[in-house]
Amino acid sequence: MSTENHEDLPRRSVLKEAAIGGIGLVAGTVVTGSGSERACAAIEQVTEKATWLAERASCVSGNRLLGPDSAGPVVTKAREIFLPRSAQEIADLVRSLPAETPIASVCGGHESSNAAAVASDGAVIFDMAHLKSIEFHEEGGRALVTVGGGVVFRELVEAVKERKGALPVGTGPGVGVVGYVVNGGLSGYFSRRLGLLGQCVTRLTVVTAAGEIRVLTPDDELFTAMLGAGSALGIVVDLTLEMEPESVVRGAEQRVISFETRDQAVAFAREALRFQADHVLPDEGVAMELVVTGTKALVATFVFYDTFRGSIAELVAPLEALAQRLELPVVASSHLSSWYETAAALWPVINAMKGSPLAMLQHCMGTEGPPTDAILRFLCDTVVAEAPLDEATFSIVEIRTLGGAAMAKKPLPSGNCRHRFFLDLITMYDAKEKTPAERREIADMTRSVVEKARGVEGLAVDFSGTHSQPDDPGSAVSPALIFGSEAMAEMVREQKKRVDPGNRFRFHPYAKFL
Ligand SMILES: Cc1cc2nc3c(=O)[nH]c(=O)nc-3n(C[C@H](O)[C@H](O)[C@H](O)COP(=O)(O)OP(=O)(O)OC[C@H]3O[C@@H](n4cnc5c(N)ncnc54)[C@H](O)[C@@H]3O)c2cc1C
Known part of the structure; x- marks a missing residue:
């Protein structure tokens, strides 16, 4: 003691x-x-x-x-x-x-x-707010960092920057590192090169439902189960991550294009996503994200890795030309020159999203292979066109490339390592500005888009623990989708029976089926 x-x-x-x-x-x-x-x-x-x-x-x-x-x-x-x-x-x-x-x-x-x-x-x-330790160490030539159970991304990113390292972190500065890892978190910017953050974990200290302290390594079955379903299986006290050198990320280019009508956003998305499918998805040296925001901006971000062999200018130029052709102004151009600048790029935007309270609904959809034409049409003509971006102005539709290292590294029980392409529909608004009827309308509009997505062939819906809303009434979340396969879902169920037979840990995104 x-x-x-x-x-x-x-x-x-x-x-x-x-x-x-x-x-x-x-x-x-x-x-x-x-x-x-x-x-x-x-x-x-x-x-x-x-x-x-x-x-x-x-x-x-x-x-x-x-x-x-x-x-x-x-x-x-x-x-x-x-x-x-x-x-x-x-x-x-x-x-x-x-x-x-x-x-x-x-x-x-x-x-x-x-x-x-x-x-x-x-x-x-x-x-876990007091467990804030961040300790760097080396083991067999590997650069490791051990992170306490209360550390959030801003703290980790600032510390890793000092060590000239890189990790596939999420975009939110206040998102918990452990809360992200145990629910299959993914980085739209970095996972194509670095994998999911869970795939960088080398050791976990966990307290079990019986009150035992266990140090888990990749040889333990529970270790793998924790990196996708951990919030249902134990309490993570700390985890150790293997870092890569900062040079794995060369930097990023970001263009912010403003639009006035939803038709303009849809028209831009149609061609930008075709470009993403044809030129970015086949090249694992680069990631691309297109975000359509309720504040009437289209944000295109390209992240370039050390494995990128093409010309940065040539890759970005077609998007700028597209904006010009559609007569949409490019209102900001950013050149981010390091892993750190890219990791921190959205912090000011996210910090500005405040509410009393800030209401949120999260859903994702995606494909295991390249998206078909029909899927791209659906994402533009239905998701971008019908998402409640005007009614809930903090909302965003993020369309991202994945695959790469997330698919190549050892699979985890997370749908995130099976998908090559995905979209997050994040509905957000300041609740104090909305009447009960308006809140209902926003939720209904979100649900309507998500329900239509469930009917699109080849499109997986709500496959991610971090980006799925488990409290949607009547929503049919599938264990095999969330955990990546039926075999992974079975492994998680098996571990759950073994380590938490009384279901003490029941407050997590998988509560419906574990
Ligand atoms: C602004 C914003 C940006 C985001 N960006 C991304 C992104 O880029 N990529 C992505 O994948 N997701 C992203 N998310 C989603 C986010 O990663 C998930 O919601 C994540 O689960 C939040 O973790 P948390 O620790 O902040 O939340 P919490 O609510 O504290 O925890 C989330 C879950 O983890 C469990 N948990 C927390 N601590 C422990 C512990 N010590 N041991 C066991 N279980 C624990 C909790 O019980 C809960 O089920 C974002 C969310 C927001 C709001």
Whole structure:
């Protein structure tokens, strides 16, 4: 039991408050283990549960804003929220709770359905916010970084920059590294060259449902299962990632083109996606993303890797020519000259998306091979044309290339390593500006597009743990799609039975079928 280093101010004040309030030494302030005979050290606990969710969750599910309780703020249902500081504290706490107590873990708080942050009556949340360590080391010539369970991308990217490294990180500065990895996170910018971030993991420290601390390596079956379904299987205390040198990413070119009518956006998307399919998908030295935004911008980003052999100017020129032909102004041109600049490119845009609360619905769709003409037509004429971009102006449609290293490296239980091409439909709006009827209309428009996508031959819908909205009423999410194959889904089910037979870890995107 590690009791040193815990004489910190916040915890002392929690103890003091408990004493002042006459609460005494209740479970959660000082925990006496029922599984273990020892008393745990006092573990910091959230005292203001009502404000905790507003501060910790970056968004609120658009579906939660439709229900009967939607008039008031969305609040956590959890009985208690702890802020542990070590693997030992987590293990002691898990063992001290009754075996049937459900447990949720929160890292960056960006999961769009808030499954973990809202949890349920009687549940206990472990907020990993204090586990902020980032340690670099070398092993057999490999550059490694061990990241604590509460680290978010901004912190990791800034630290990796200093070491001149590169990792396939996600775009959101506040997204949790562990929350991303355990749900099959992918990087539209970097995964074609570096794989999924989960494919860079070499070691995991995990606390199991029985309260054991386990260090997992690739030889353990649970190791692989954690890198796609981890939020249903255990609590990650830290993970170790193998970095690549920053030189694997040469940089990126970004063009922002403004449009006025949706027809213009559709017309641009049609030709840009044809160009993407013909010239970018066959070349694994480059990634391309086209984003159509509710603020009436088309953002085309090309990321060039060390393996790119062509001319950067020649690849970008046709998109600029397309904008000119359609008489759409290029309002910004950026040249990003490193992995770091590319990784951080969207931080200011994402930070500007605020709401009270910020409502979100997330869906993805994609193909395992190159998209057919019919699929490209559907994405432009239905998804880009009908997504609620005007009604929910923070919304974006992101159309991205994948495949490459994500497909070539060892498969993980994630649909993300099977797809070569995909689209994220992210519906976002500031809820305080919308009436209940308007919120309903936005959700219905989103659902209508997604339901139409389910009927398109060759188009997989909601295959990603990070980009799928598990709380859509009646949505048919398929385990084989989410985990990449029926065999992977079976492996995950098997591990779930073995390591969490009581389903303590039930607040995750796969709750419907695990
Ligand atoms: C602005 C923004 C940008 C995004 N960019 C990308 C992107 O580029 N690529 C992408 O794939 N996704 C992206 N996402 C989606 C995001 O990666 C997922 O929602 C991710 O699961 C969020 O992780 P989190 O830790 O922030 O969220 P949380 O809500 O804290 O956690 C998400 C899930 O992980 C589980 N979890 C958290 N910590 C632990 C732990 N220690 N042990 C076990 N389970 C844990 C939680 O229980 C929950 O189920 C983005 C989301 C937003 C809002």
